[in-house]
Amino acid sequence: MLIEAFAIILGLYMAWNIGANDAANSMATSYGSRALTLKQIIFVATILEFCGAVLAGQRVTSTIAKGIVPISLLDPHLVSIGALAALFSAGFWITVATYYRLPISTSHSIVGAMLGFGLAAVSQNYLRLEDINWAVLMKIVLSWIISPVMGGILAFLIFSLIRFALFSRYDVYRVESVFRYLQVLTACYVAFAHGSNDVANATGPIVAALGFLGRETPIWVLAVGGLGISLGVATWGYRVIETVGKNITELTFTRGFSAEFATATTVLSASMLGMPISTTHTLVGSVVGVGLAGGLASVDLSVLRKIIISWLVTVPVAAGLAIAIYTLMVIFV
Amino acid sequence: MRFLRSVTDIFGYSPFEPIRQHAEICGRAVGLLQKQFHAYRRGDFAEVERLREEIDELEHEADKIKTEIRKRVTKSLMLLVDRNDLLNFLSFQDKIINYCEHVGHMLTFRVVKTAPEDIWDEFDILLAKIMETVNEYEEMVDHISRLLATSFNKKEIEAVLEHVSEVEKLEHECDMIQIGLHRKLFNSDGMNPLDVHLMVEWVVHLGEIANNTARAADRFRTMILGK
Numbered sequence: 003m004l005i006e007a008f009a010i011i012l013g014l015y016m017a018w019n020i021g022a023n024d025a026a027n028s029m030a031t032s033y034g035s036r037a038l039t040l041k042q043i044i045f046v047a048t049i050l051e052f053c054g055a056v057l058a059g060q061r062v063t064s065t066i067a068k069g070i071v072p073i074s075l076l077d078p079h080l081v082s083i084g085a086l087a088a089l090f091s092a093g094f095w096i097t098v099a100t101y102y103r104l105p106i107s108t109s110h111s112i113v114g115a116m117l118g119f120g121l122a123a124v125s126q127n128y129l130r131l132e133d134i135n136w137a138v139l140m141k142i143v144l145s146w147i148i149s150p151v152m153g154g155i156l157a158f159l160i161f162s163l164i165r166f167a168l169f170s171r172y173d174v175y176r177v178e179s180v181f182r183y184l185q186v187l188t189a190c191y192v193a194f195a196h197g198s199n200d201v202a203n204a205t206g207p208i209v210a211a212l213g214f215l216g217r218e219t220p221i222w223v224l225a226v227g228g229l230g231i232s233l234g235v236a237t238w239g240y241r242v243i244e245t246v247g248k249n250i251t252e253l254t255f256t257r258g259f260s261a262e263f264a265t266a267t268t269v270l271s272a273s274m275l276g277m278p279i280s281t282t283h284t285l286v287g288s289v290v291g292v293g294l295a296g297g298l299a300s301v302d303l304s305v306l307r308k309i310i311i312s313w314l315v316t317v318p319v320a321a322g323l324a325i326a327i328y329t330l331m332v333i334f335v
Numbered sequence: 336m337r338f339l340r341s342v343t344d345i346f347g348y349s350p351f352e353p354i355r356q357h358a359e360i361c362g363r364a365v366g367l368l369q370k371q372f373h374a375y376r377r378g379d380f381a382e383v384e385r386l387r388e389e390i391d392e393l394e395h396e397a398d399k400i401k402t403e404i405r406k407r408v409t410k411s412l413m414l415l416v417d418r419n420d421l422l423n424f425l426s427f428q429d430k431i432i433n434y435c436e437h438v439g440h441m442l443t444f445r446v447v448k449t450a451p452e453d454i455w456d457e458f459d460i461l462l463a464k465i466m467e468t469v470n471e472y473e474e475m476v477d478h479i480s481r482l483l484a485t486s487f488n489k490k491e492i493e494a495v496l497e498h499v500s501e502v503e504k505l506e507h508e509c510d511m512i513q514i515g516l517h518r519k520l521f522n523s524d525g526m527n528p529l530d531v532h533l534m535v536e537w538v539v540h541l542g543e544i545a546n547n548t549a550r551a552a553d554r555f556r557t558m559i560l561g562k
Contacts, residue, residue: 022338023338023339023340024340027340027341027342030341030342030343097338099340100338100339100340101338103339103340103341104340105340105341105342105344106340161486165485165486165488169485169486169488170488170489170490174481174484174485174488175484178484238338242339242341245339245341246339246341246342246343249341249343249346250343250346252346252349253346254484282340282342285342286342286345289342289345289346290345290413293413294413295486296415296486296487297486298346298415299349299351299414299415299483300346300347300348300349300350300412300413300414300415301345301346301347301412301413302344302345302346302347302348302411302412302413303347303411303412303413304344304409304411305342305344305345308344
């Protein structure tokens with residue numbers, strides 16, 4: 003019982019983190035272009051992140067809960083400990099990385115942590131190495147590579163279309179003023195898509211810990227995750243939105259629309275396929291796409307190197323931490 | 336702010352607003368130079384000295400902007416224009432204000448007493464024409480914002496190219512005035528040779544302001560079309 007309660011609390015902390023930083027980053031583009039005021043963004047984000055989590059968070063949650071480690075083969079008590087260890091290590095790594103401002107992904111962290119739990123179970127001979135679902139893991143890693151690229155391609159196409167169909171025919175400032183309203187819609191779209199994908203980073207391990215092994219994720223778990231995200235946006239995310247948004251002044255309404263539409267479409271597609279991807283990395287890909295289409299005066303590609311390094315570091319670190327914490331818990335709990 | 340993970344770094348440094356500020360400073364310097372010549376003609380040498388200082392300060396300010404741009408336009412930036420084209424263009428724009436500074440100093444070297452009025456009138460005409468050239472140039476640079484807003488729309492590119500041709504046309508007119516001035520100066524037998532020498536130097540260096548404005552405009556065109 004205690005373990006389950008801890009899992010929910012840590013899951014909430016995870017969700018809060020996702021709301022505070024990741025949701026805020028995806029929403030900051032709307033603030034940067036001044037399509038919405040800060041209050042409006044908080045309003046949109048809290049409501050639509052929650053809706054996305056509850057209505058479309060099912061599949062990714064199930065991937066994280068039982069897609070990587072075949073938890074139905076394990077003793078439920080062990081699964082609870084493992085899921086708790088995964089939550090703990092991912093949450094810890096995210097906190098450290100956030101403190102040092104590393105552009106890491108919460109999705110990568112939790113996938114690495116769940117893998118760590120699986121490997122620990124293998125080392126204790128509860129599972130064979132081939133029981134771990136390597137095919138799903140490969141698909142997930144592939145989706146991490148594909149998602150920023152797809153965001154970039156979509157954003158490139160959307161902005162090119164705006165450029166050649168609208169800018170060449172109508173006054174650019176009139177086009178921008180129309181897209182101000184459209185960007186309100188894409189802001190909602192991003193919040194919904196983000197909620198649907200990232201909620202799983204919190205709810206996946208909770209579901210595993212609570213022992214919903216073969217069954218569908220109960221709505222209330224998704225609601226807890228959604229609530230955590232909304233709380234994160236409202237209590238910390240607004241500061242992040244303000245800070246980040248102030249630095250994104252280059253993004254006009256058409257550019258913001260293109261980047262957001264591409265990001266949200268990619269992320270929601272991933273949610274439908276059950277793939278836990280990074281929304282912020284997809285957003286970075288989309289921004290590069292807008293830049294390649296001639297939409298931005300300047301894009302700094304040195305960030306890409308940082309992101310790739312953070313990828314390579316996050317999975318082993320989260321996995322290693324999970325193995326250590328799990329082993330300690332098995333000994334002492 | 337601590338506890339922040341952000342994607343903002345992807346939005347790189349944009350040199351275009353500083354470039355516009357730099358061009359505006361060039362325009363202001365030419366305006367001051369014009370005032371300095373008027374003060375000189377009136378015999379108000381305290382004002383000539385004060386304006387020289389003011390132009391020096393502007394040059395210093397422009398230098399800081401230029402250095403900042405050169406430092407921050409790194410290779411990892413994906414700019415809308417070629418990086419080398421941009422830096423090349425900027426170095427010519429910077430020469431506009433450098434020559435303003437030179438001329439500003441040359442006005443303090445010596446008091447010319449033997450120049451006839453019609454030569455002074457010609458200088459007024461030359462300076463007015465240079466001012467016109469630089470004003471046109473500034474309008475051209477101001478156009479960057481529209482180019483960026485429309486992602487280098489054809490119509491906007493054409494509008495910019497018109498400014499470039501206009502700058503080149505005005506620079507040619509400056510050349511004609513310079514030639515006339517030189518001819519007059521070298522035929523002013525009654526003038527003190529040192530006065531003639533100094534004034535010829537003025538003409539040459541004023542000409543460089545116009546020349547470099549036209550060169551910068553030409554490099555601007557290369558940069559825009561290189562896209």
